[in-house]
Amino acid sequence: MRRRPCRGALLICGIMWAASGLTASDSDRAALSIYLDRALSEDDGFEDRFDAEVWLVDMQQRLTPLLPDAQERLTLLTQVHQQATRLDLSPELVLSIIEVESGFDRYAVSRAGAQGLMQVMPFWKEEIGRPDDNLIHPDTNLRYGCHILRYDLDREAQHLSRALAAYNGSSGSSRYPDKVRGVWNARWRNGPLDW
Numbered sequence: 001m002r003r004r005p006c007r008g009a010l011l012i013c014g015i016m017w018a019a020s021g022l023t024a025s026d027s028d029r030a031a032l033s034i035y036l037d038r039a040l041s042e043d044d045g046f047e048d049r050f051d052a053e054v055w056l057v058d059m060q061q062r063l064t065p066l067l068p069d070a071q072e073r074l075t076l077l078t079q080v081h082q083q084a085t086r087l088d089l090s091p092e093l094v095l096s097i098i099e100v101e102s103g104f105d106r107y108a109v110s111r112a113g114a115q116g117l118m119q120v121m122p123f124w125k126e127e128i129g130r131p132d133d134n135l136i137h138p139d140t141n142l143r144y145g146c147h148i149l150r151y152d153l154d155r156e157a158q159h160l161s162r163a164l165a166a167y168n169g170s171s172g173s174s175r176y177p178d179k180v181r182g183v184w185n186a187r188w189r190n191g192p193l194d195w
Helices: 009-021 026-039 049-063 069-088 090-101 124-128 137-153 160-168 177-190
Strands: none
Touching: 049 069, 049 090, 049 177, 069 090, 069 137, 090 137, 090 160, 090 177, 137 160, 160 177
């Protein structure tokens, strides 16, 4: 059973944030407080309110240079966490892929026609019989991208580098997996990941 949001946890989170030496404007903290009250009561993939607050505060600080709008950051981070954890993927890995693929530009379109945050090819919509899906919509794009990554991981017997190469369409090359790993190490690393 999900616990009801606790305002005391927000205070603890704010104290931890201040003690960590991170700086944020009052409007960022207020936006986080309001957002957490609303968003974390939904099925967001977090098992515990406190864990959610700690993860979101940490990751939103890391994402700030790439996505300046506080509300957009928190919404995206919650969506990433939700989609990734549903499929037993590391949310930090998904964030690394997004940074490499689109630089967090939800409107990105590659030369090959891949679209959105995780650069999903439009042919997937036809393949699964959902031609009207909008790959620019972040939640839709994340759902597609995470499912494709999960499929590649299962197909590659959980070998992450091979799965990443397959995701990128560069099977047999280590260039893309190395790039994702570099971004993960530089910005998103939050614990071990079996490379």
